Amino acid sequence: MSEASAPHAVDRRDLTAAQRNAVAELLRVSPVADELGRRFARAGHELHLVGGSVRDALLGRLGEDLDFCTDAHPDQTLQIIKGWAEAVWETGREFGTIGAQHGGLRLEITTFRAESYDQVSRNPVVVYGTNLTEDLKRRDFTINAMAVSLPDHRFTDPHGGLDDLAAKVIRTPASPQESFRDDPLRMLRAARFAAQLRFTVHPDVRAAMTAMAADLDRITAERIRDEFTKLLCGADPITGLRLLVDTGLAERFLPELTGLKLEIDEHAQHKDVYEHTLTVVSNAVGFEEEGCDFILRMAALMHDVGKPATKSVGSDGRVSFHHHEVVGARLTKARMKALRYPKDVTGKVTALVALHLRFYGYGRGEWTDSAVRRYVTDAGDLLPRLHKLTRSDCTTRNRRKAAQLAADYDALEERIALIAAEEDLARVRPDLDGNAIMELLGVPPGPVVGRAWKYLKDLRLERGPLDRDAAEAELLRWARDEGIVD
Template identity: 90%
Template structure:
């Protein structure tokens, strides 16, 4: 049998499996979907399950959110679902979308669209279309341009989406230039689907992404952020990240990632910092227990972005990146702020980048219990992620060195556990609270109390728990040194 014939038979088997998955998934939701289809038909309108819902049904993983398109306009759709839907929302009405809920399923019903962009505006210009085929052509990729008509379950695939699904290819229904010109975010979405589905981007689409990367500048930071977050939390973010760098898309919104390709990692001369970073992201994923952890993955991605700005070459020719974690934390904060990430998410990622090198002095045996307490206190509720990030950062091929680093970190975690057994390291507080400080020093609430509280906390970190008498004596000694008491 020829290689081509064998490949064709494999595709046929995969298509058959996909079709079986679709039947099983659609039967699960068909009581609601078919009932809705009958309501639209009775009102003289079409209804089709479309987009990601059909794709996911074919992949055997249809969720609780279903997407439909129709020739009915929003007012007509509202008239059809009122009295049937358990809840209705109109937040997408300006784009022709009416949302509703029935039997635990969330349904979004959108009027056929011939949507386009004016090549300058950041927002779509919505025009209602007149046919299913026209609506499917304006969708991003062929795997999202399939439809199942309801209630008769007629399958429509004018652009070969089923074959592309079997071949695991991301391809546009029309020309890539036309599709990406309408909505440049689709270039980033192509990389996202490659990461989520482990699909390859069609060569024509890949070439267009290279040519048109600068068009991404027309897209708002929030839309880019949302697509990038989905990419980074996908099943294979490394493939997606490589696509962003190779096509020039990363340069438009995350140029620090591209910049890593030029730097050599001093810990592993056999690979540059870019390759090291991708390895750290992959390593971090192996420590996830409850699904993708965006904060951990983003910290892994950004942990070394301070290296280009701190690179220096010593007299002996050795490359160093002193304080790159400090510079990296600052760059991370700036970049995530530009992408409109929430402050709490940005703060956590930035803190992990700033702390990721702290461990490397531990193996020399220089850490006191005070240093361990500060490590735990500075990490706070990020300690578990910091453990994972630090372990992930070991990418050396030197087995002896890797084993020593792992053993050192095992020892640190054991030491943290021992100290934590005697002290509440998760909530280190001074041995005297604010009320006790004010009473002992005879001062009202104000800056003096805060300074005294900080002094006692530092003392607690340095020496561990103090009894009441010792804590009071230390506070009075501090007050005298500060000139607050005779």
């Protein structure tokens, strides 16, 4: 970065050691970025590395995706990169964005913008801006409102983003009220960045989030879903989740989370279900082996949402939440459907919520081998996540009880391994297939075959593998009881 004479430019001599390291990050991509900058300059246009790319470079974590802004309009950008870009995509063209790939980097080049909401519609109205200063002012947060001009590497920071980055604070370039009126999703993005970067939201921003939470209703479910997913997958999701609840944002799209604050956990009188849930999410993060497991985190977040609707107080004053896992699974499915999550993701999260209590009672010695088989079969490919969720759900401060629960689950996993060594638990099937059933019973394809298949599978889960003669004898006995054969 070279010294610049423009107002608000930051002299390289003022950079901290960490920020000087960011220069190296930028130089790593500069062969591509500078070459692109020269192409725009020759065409009479500006080009600036901007937003998250500059922020991440300053944090020493610049990736392979680079964001640029320019005074060139999309058609002009396409002409400038024609023959240079290895691939081009125009999916963001209506928002002024052209995507390109070159030298192993993914580039997004966006025309200066001055977009805003009309405060009625649920999508931004895109209006092209005319200069960098205007473009930076309309960005969400000061840490995303810095730019590096190309190819001369002039650094521009009109809103003190560098200071806020050093202070680890999230602040808006314009007033928070103006910023959130333009795009209410920025309130959710503030919580997301707090979770991702472990930053603190400025008190003025937090106050505006609280006062304007209802404005989030103007945003489409898909945009909310995407921001929330990033928040939950952040390095510190608990901070983000607390912000959502404390500011009232959660009430707008995830009211089940806020509702948990009202319920007391019968297993841990020292904390309410809300605090217990946040602890379970934190525990689940600790069980991840590689990157964010959204399905596990979401299941941890939603596992007790059925408690408010199932709360009852016994004559002895004890609180219980019978069948809250069933109610919770139903609520989880409905909420994720409303947020437009894919069916397969929703199905997996819902199944984990429904199964999360199944383990309790194992320590009393009541589980037969058939119960273990059903546990594994019902979990299917979710079994590794179910192991983690169940262990995460142990938040008691009673060390003896916590140690006993951990030992019980260790024993269950060992028992699963022993049975699996003898049987393929992941692929439990009846001992007779459909063709054998039809041949033995003398029936055509149809409902009878399905019922017989289910009976044999249940028998397989109950008693383990049967040899051919035993399986046929059991099938014939069932068929006679059902009146299918004489």
